[in-house]
Amino acid sequence: MKKTVVILFLIFSIGKSFPQQAFTRKDSLRGGLRFERTCFDVQRYDISIRINPTEGSLTGFNDISFKTIDNTSKIQLDLFDNMAVDSIVWNKQKLHYKREFNAVFIDFPTQILRNSFQKISFCYSGKPTVAVHAPWDGGFVFTKDGGGKDWIASAVQGTGASLWYPCKDSQSDEPDNGATIKVAVPNGLMNVSNGRLIGSEDLNDGYTRWDWEVKNPINSYDISINIGDYVHFGENYKGLDLDYYVLRENEQMARKHFEQVKPMMDCFQSKFGTYPFVEDGYKLVDTPYLGMEHQSAVAYGNKYKMGYLGNDLSGTGIGLTFDFIIIHESGHEWFGNSITSSDIADMWIHEGFTNYSESVYIECTQGYDKAVKYLNGIKNKIKNTEPVIGHFDVNNEGSVDMYPKGAWLVNTIRSIINDDKKWWKILLDYSLAFRHKIIDTETVEKFFSEKSGFNLKPVFDQYLRHTKYPVLELRKNKRKLEYRWKTDVAGFEMPFEMDLNGKTIRLKATNEWAMSKFRIKSTRDFKILTDRFLISVERSN
Template sequence: MRKLLLYLPLFFFFTASAFGQNWDWGGPMDPLQEKFKVLHYQLELEILPESKSIQGKNTVTFEAAEKLATLRLNLIDEYQVSKVTMNGEEVEFSHENDILDITPIDCTCNEVTVYYGGVTPIAINPPWTGGFTWEVDQLGYHWMGLSSQGEGAKVFMPALDHPSSEPSNGVDLYFTVEKPYFVASNGNLLETKERGDKTTYHWSTNYSINNYGINFTLGVFTEASTTYTSVSGKKIPMHVYVLKEDSAQAETLLEVLEVSTATQEKFFGAFPFPEDKIAVVETPYLGMEHQTINAYGNNFRFIPMGDVLYDNLLHHELGHEWFGNKMSVGDWADMWIHEGFTAYGDWLFYEEHGGHEAYLKHAASVIQTLPHARPVLSPVNSTEEEAYHGEIYSKGASIVHGLRGILGDEVFFPMLKAFISDDQFTYQNQVKSSDFIEFVHTYTGNDLSEYLNFYLKTTNLPELKIKKKGSDGYEVSLRGIKFSMPVEVQTSEGIKKIELGPKPVLISSNTEIQVDPNKWFMIRK
């Protein structure tokens, strides 16, 4: 999910909106849904802005190790299911409590098609409390956006709605709308068919995709496009779609997207979906990291930084193409991996375009305002609502920043790129916090599990103790931890890295020392 300039307001919005409808997802996997795996979705919808409704069908391709007595999908009760078919034959089903239970016929088929429709759920406070957002632009055209990170796919289609379930063979998406409307969605636009006063757009991706990353936005847009050359050498289509009233901003937004993509690639490696596209679409809500079609609603608030323009919303959502889309978690307990690493990528924009001092200043400003109210790592089998809070962004990024302080740039940056490039943890292979902890150990040869577990699992901080010893000595320790870490200390001879922990260390200096002057660590002083 997107971040704000400050992280606490994000948490405020989330808590303020929690009194609306609640279609949370995650938690323990339903035992009936553990019995099969989704391979592909083919969603075919007609979008009807006048009635704020959708009508259509979703074909789910799945595999199961044994014959299923019940195929359980999720779809909110607000939609009406008219029929369900397998192998062209109607089958029995029940639909209540947002659960669609299907009784499969006796066949070897592995596809089920659900016909459904109805008035869409309205987003109360998107993207924090999501659903559909229906607006009319300044030219009088309908403008629709969908946000569902907090709710899952069940608010727009029948699906196996759990964060651990991603269609490994991707999705095909067909949207039929009245002219002159366009629908921007995931992957590549394979075909546009006109029939009378209606147009059908066929979008497709073969990459695995998380449920809330599947998305579509309706409007009358101006498109700006170019071909982006990735660090891999691959040429990738790049598009921005903005409302016609904002046409004057399209080319600038495209330039900002190019700069952000190049910056993300420098630190995280090649764009993860080179066979699709890099794109953003203007939405009637703030933003979200929908795969290859990021939602953008930041009103073109570009900030000059160095020789370029920076849009914090665009850059953050784009960063999720690496952490959130390429690398995703199967348990919301580990949600900080999505948000903490992506937020750290925002800090690196300061480094790349504002310089190292700008990076350190930004990091210090975040670290000094952390409330340390909740652990970053939530209990196993958490729901999205249980796991989502402001500190998974800010403290998550601060933990990664501290790793850089421990390891040094020569080790840290190659390690970061190696982690996001590891086949064990990317695309259909999801990641856990324990995977990252073990990866750091394996890659660096340093067991940093105590450091990581301390900051991930607790709200405690090391407490700095300094005791004057003689005329030029200082006894320094960090209380409340059982490990040590290399901390910068400003002495009369300059800045030195000294291993500090619970055991007091004697430091010589003719002037008063400063511990961690550049704020690499979260320490109570």
């Protein structure tokens, strides 16, 4: 899906402090946007495959519909090089192609003019990569359930959807008109994919094909398969279909445990807007790995425990009051699936806002103070060893700090605004303005700056493109407090808060020294409040 939002690629011009890192031709083929990728816009994927659990193999095709943006006689699609290309057919003609690493360059016998609609049928087969530790490494999981039946699932974020099906494997383009996913599996098993179940067919050869359709645009890595002895239950909740597909052995636990989806939906829809994929419904699907934000088919593997596999990532106790995977991965429906970053270097747009959505859920259900306590707990997870934003055009995500530091950037902006009525409107407007769109960091910066009335670009730069927090320097000058921000970026301006004799004082600071109106004996006479801002403090005299 080509963006109606302008995508800017000017990151390197603003001086990111990256460590030296070598990238290869393979990286740029995967992450870059050369002409063979930008000359066409994917309209639809129609995937039809058969999976053999015993062999760990699949065979099938993807009918790829696209619109040409420029005149071209060559396009690039992607399929991992361990998978065989059986044929690529266009207008009943077999097309020539050349493979380079995981890229497939397809030649047409004649030039295709811009603004024309085309379709190719890409037939392929092979054994997709098996994940060693899904979802942290991409691949398929082939395992058994408690009854000894096959249980299979895909998880390919970061590694690439082209691990198992041919596609334009870039977040910069999504199929405008959705997709169908038709998967044939041995009788007695069911496949659950994204969107709605539109039918199933016994193929009379020991296999049954399960057909799913997605109406909305969808990230390539979100398209998923989940195969098992599933049972289904669900309901329509306030106009939204909630569907659950769980292993037969888990049904009773799931019926009780998944009740927390309802207050979550109440919260998220009130703060972020209507669920973005109502036409496709909302699903939780039992998976043999921890979880993943597969659009309209959220992968669930948290073993029906509260917290993160029974642990509290915040260390506050609050993280044990909800199922982390349900809340976090569902938050991605708004931030990641609906609002998508054009390059994975900007994945903080997915993970930072979603990590923040955990505290939003806590605030909805337990109050503001608990939400702040939770956020201050996850602050301890920030490492500050690499910038949050990665390298562009080479399939590089950047630092894992995209989760907690990204969340704290969002919370710090809220604290800068210091008006919750205004803040919640801005956050809602952000979710609605970029609903089903692909954006970049500059777009986010511009939006929040314009809506808040603050120049937030230096704030975004410091938190995302450098490793250090803003340092609040304090000193005494003639019994008056002087203060300023020490930052890597110029023009940094942000308020801070202090507790002086039981009174909260809010002061605006810049990179230049400023003097307060009140007297102090020492810079240690008062407390700088750091529970709402992500900062460091340095005091002298």
